[in-house]
Amino acid sequence: MRCGVQSCRAGLAALAIAVSAGVAAADPVKVGLVATLSGPSAVLGQHMRDGFLLAVKEMGGTLGGQPAEVVVVDDELKPDVAVQKVKGLIERDKVDFVAGVVFSNVMGAVVKPVTGAETFLISGNAGPSTIAGAGCSPFFFSASYQNDQNHEVLGQYAQAKGYKKVVLMAPNYQAGKDALAGFKRYYKGEVADEIYTQLGQLDFSAELAKVAAAKPDAFFTFMPGGMGVNLVKQYRQAGLAETVPFLSAFTVDETTLPATGEAALGFYSGAAWAPDLDVPANKAFVAAFEKEYGYIPALYAAQGYDAAKLIASAVKATGGKLTDKDAVRAALKKADFASVRGNFKFNTNQFPIQDFYLVKVGKRPDGKVETMIAEKVFAEDGDAYADKCPMK
Amino acid sequence: MSTTLVLVQVLNGLQLGILLFLVAAGLTLVFGVMDVINLAHGVQYMLGAYLMVTASAVTGSFWLGLPLALAAALVLGLVLEWLVIRPLYGRDHLEQVLATFGVILFVNEGVKLVWGAGPRAIPMPEALSGSIRLMDGLNYPVYRLALVAAGLAVAGLLYVLVTRTRAGMLVRAGASNAPMVSALGVDIGALFAKVFAFGAMLAAFAGAMAGPILSVEPGMGDGLLILAFVVIVIGGIGSIRGAFVAALLVGLIDTLGRSFLTDLLKLVLSASAATQAGPALASMTVYLLMAGILIFRPRGLFPAPA
Numbered sequence: 023m024r025c026g027v028q029s030c031r032a033g034l035a036a037l038a039i040a041v042s043a044g045v046a047a048a049d050p051v052k053v054g055l056v057a058t059l060s061g062p063s064a065v066l067g068q069h070m071r072d073g074f075l076l077a078v079k080e081m082g083g084t085l086g087g088q089p090a091e092v093v094v095v096d097d098e099l100k101p102d103v104a105v106q107k108v109k110g111l112i113e114r115d116k117v118d119f120v121a122g123v124v125f126s127n128v129m130g131a132v133v134k135p136v137t138g139a140e141t142f143l144i145s146g147n148a149g150p151s152t153i154a155g156a157g158c159s160p161f162f163f164s165a166s167y168q169n170d171q172n173h174e175v176l177g178q179y180a181q182a183k184g185y186k187k188v189v190l191m192a193p194n195y196q197a198g199k200d201a202l203a204g205f206k207r208y209y210k211g212e213v214a215d216e217i218y219t220q221l222g223q224l225d226f227s228a229e230l231a232k233v234a235a236a237k238p239d240a241f242f243t244f245m246p247g248g249m250g251v252n253l254v255k256q257y258r259q260a261g262l263a264e265t266v267p268f269l270s271a272f273t274v275d276e277t278t279l280p281a282t283g284e285a286a287l288g289f290y291s292g293a294a295w296a297p298d299l300d301v302p303a304n305k306a307f308v309a310a311f312e313k314e315y316g317y318i319p320a321l322y323a324a325q326g327y328d329a330a331k332l333i334a335s336a337v338k339a340t341g342g343k344l345t346d347k348d349a350v351r352a353a354l355k356k357a358d359f360a361s362v363r364g365n366f367k368f369n370t371n372q373f374p375i376q377d378f379y380l381v382k383v384g385k386r387p388d389g390k391v392e393t394m395i396a397e398k399v400f401a402e403d404g405d406a407y408a409d410k411c412p413m414k
Numbered sequence: 415m416s417t418t419l420v421l422v423q424v425l426n427g428l429q430l431g432i433l434l435f436l437v438a439a440g441l442t443l444v445f446g447v448m449d450v451i452n453l454a455h456g457v458q459y460m461l462g463a464y465l466m467v468t469a470s471a472v473t474g475s476f477w478l479g480l481p482l483a484l485a486a487a488l489v490l491g492l493v494l495e496w497l498v499i500r501p502l503y504g505r506d507h508l509e510q511v512l513a514t515f516g517v518i519l520f521v522n523e524g525v526k527l528v529w530g531a532g533p534r535a536i537p538m539p540e541a542l543s544g545s546i547r548l549m550d551g552l553n554y555p556v557y558r559l560a561l562v563a564a565g566l567a568v569a570g571l572l573y574v575l576v577t578r579t580r581a582g583m584l585v586r587a588g589a590s591n592a593p594m595v596s597a598l599g600v601d602i603g604a605l606f607a608k609v610f611a612f613g614a615m616l617a618a619f620a621g622a623m624a625g626p627i628l629s630v631e632p633g634m635g636d637g638l639l640i641l642a643f644v645v646i647v648i649g650g651i652g653s654i655r656g657a658f659v660a661a662l663l664v665g666l667i668d669t670l671g672r673s674f675l676t677d678l679l680k681l682v683l684s685a686s687a688a689t690q691a692g693p694a695l696a697s698m699t700v701y702l703l704m705a706g707i708l709i710f711r712p713r714g715l716f717p718a719p720a
Binding site: 059060062064065068194218219220222224225227228229230231232235237247248251252255256259260261262265266277278280281282 | 523533549552557634
């Protein structure tokens, strides 16, 4: 069959309408799930999507007792593409919730179109400071964290540990600068060097030589995705792992550990969750996830799972009457679900108040490598921007 | 800033340059000989790494995996030439760019289907997994030295191949006047196919060798492709010798810029301004170098004879 892009799309749209019309009789809950599913960072979106869909599957294809229809879209890590697709979700698919979004720049672009249309946006990962602070919205809920918090965990840990001198390193873009600022909010010792690298840099040998020359007590970095894999391997190969503790955020987790393997053993990260977190809901989640997908979930998967459970709790509490926005919002705000993170409630800015941990890469009895809880660093921690949010 | 640190950084720069040369050599060969702009060269580098992931896992050995991966890359290169490149000979460069860009999108998604979206790793060969202590607190992996040696070996091999063999003579002749070579009874189509597949194999070799120190992931060749183009433009399109010199130059300038520019700027600017400007400037040095060289040598350092 040959067809142009436009006519093909029309055909697919007609098919989608036909399918949804068949289910519409039961008045389904429609959720648009936005995730980065192509490009080098696709693995993050894959974790989040799988976590979300696992929750829906476990609830028998429903959300809060109503049949669920999840429309998964790929934002391609391009803000303009994301806006276009989100508008399609709202105007064409008429979704009740938009969930997901891995990256903050994508979130920055879609938050206005979604909340402006009075549709609830449940973040499965991104938590930029703008939305946590003055730009907060009654239609925005975060099922994840505020971006700075994970970095603050390491800053607090380095301070408590009494490290006198550290070297910091991050890619030269906004999130990288925010990361180092978050670390320094709690760390008060000497920063011997702040190294900014190119985004997407492959080889860190020049930077690692500088780290070795500075002889710090610890090294903190934010190096997401493949950059982190390269850095971890090269850090180990340079022999620095034995002498300078490796503190990081969003650098060693279950999305990168399959590639770094044992090179990352003993490396630290900060997170609100780890696969071995001792909460009954989490034990069940991790076991079910590994059985379903055959890989260990990362925090993105846990957050996607919680986002689905959060939506389900609100649908249940309102009896499926999703047109009453105030009632839905009040129900969401209660966070009446068993989070895989244990402690979980919403702050005034509708970001979570939760515990944060230092996690350390370790080996499980079956030989696989994962992050493991080392110690609790912050208990019931709200973010630094909630005060700036006018909502009460 | 000690002398040792400077020497270590020079070594790092050379090593990055060698890696760039491995990627750029095939690119300049294809461009110079066939007059085809092959944007897909970066994904051929990536494919080499992914093939090596599988080959080393299946055989359980780096050394057995490497020839297997290279052979597979050679075959894939021939297939790509037959499918996509062959209809584009003599066509506009823009059409070649469009078609090979399409190949990038296709292959990047393709590897995700086959190998998954997450980063993968190639285990380092046991014999080369040691390291040498270069300075206090810093080890230099023996594997990186092996990478430098492999790059130099490839450079030597290419030199002999291009200047001393019959195949090399045909390649050089094809580069300067393809219709004439064809008129003399040489099957130029077959020659082009071989050159293209060889270029693909060189890229795959770079990918397979880089695998143990870099992460193997979709899109890993895209950034490197841009640097490889910078290298062949600086070196003079079609010149292996130019690519070699330019790759080392780019590797050194990039590494030294990243290492010392911020510290140098701190001598003239305030610390915070230097921290702002240093990394930005460091990421530009390579392109400034290219612009500077093109002003004085518009056809690169070693232009191919017209």
